[in-house]
Amino acid sequence: MNEIVDGFIQAVELIVSLDPEVLEITARSLLISLAATAVAALIAIPIGGYIHFREFGGKRGLVTIIQTLYALPTVIAGLFVFLLLSRVGPLGFLGLLFTPWGMVIGQTVLVVPLLVGMTLIALSGVKKTIQDEVISLGATSSQTIWTIVKEARFAILGGVILGFGRAISEVGAAMIIGGNIRGYTRVLTTAIALETSMGNIAFSIALGIILLAIALLVTTALFLVQER
Secondary structure (H helix, E strand, O other), X not given: OHHHHHHHHHHHHHHHOOOHHHHHHHXXXXXXXXXXXXXXXXXXXXHHHHHHHOOOOOHXXXXXXXXXXXXXXXXXXXXXXXXXXXXXXXXXXXXXXXXXXXXXXXXXXXXXXXXXXXXXHHHHOOOHHHHHHHHHOXXXXXXXHXXXXXXXXXXXXXXXHHHHHHHHHOOHHHHHHHOOOOOOOOOHHHHHHHHHHOOOHHHHHHHHHHHHHHHHHHHHHHHHHHHO
């Protein structure tokens, strides 16, 4: 028990003293996850909008597949991207395996299904009367779509925040694609796993506290957006 308490004390000292390695790992985690969330949003929101506003065969089945991918295991996503980026893979010539950009791709694959689903939910939550009113006022198809998207913008933003939370908290894909290289691809989750296995409990707790703080900020931001 004393070792755990000492670990917490040392962890707080590492954070308060702004330990360079702790700051480096935290900054890298934030940058990679923010980049992945931004790329995923640019891909997923238009796809979600297209699925919502268009009628086509197999739409219900496609939505079911997207919802199933919410629970896509991170190791499966990591394996898929690893095969794409490996030397024998179709994208191996890019040399992105074991790089931060490779990790961005891995996290993007994880986040896209979630953001597509959240976009669908957000757009479906807009009252049908609003769409009917806009159409009755003579709005074109594009104007109608834009109005509905504006009405759902806070719900869509909530989905983006939720996607960032999934990205920064995953470990499987980051470990497989990034390789957990010190000073290059090591992020909060992979560093916690490594340092714990090495017995460096204080460092692991310090990183865990930071990750929990980020999770709290994400949850608070999501709550505020939902209230709005």
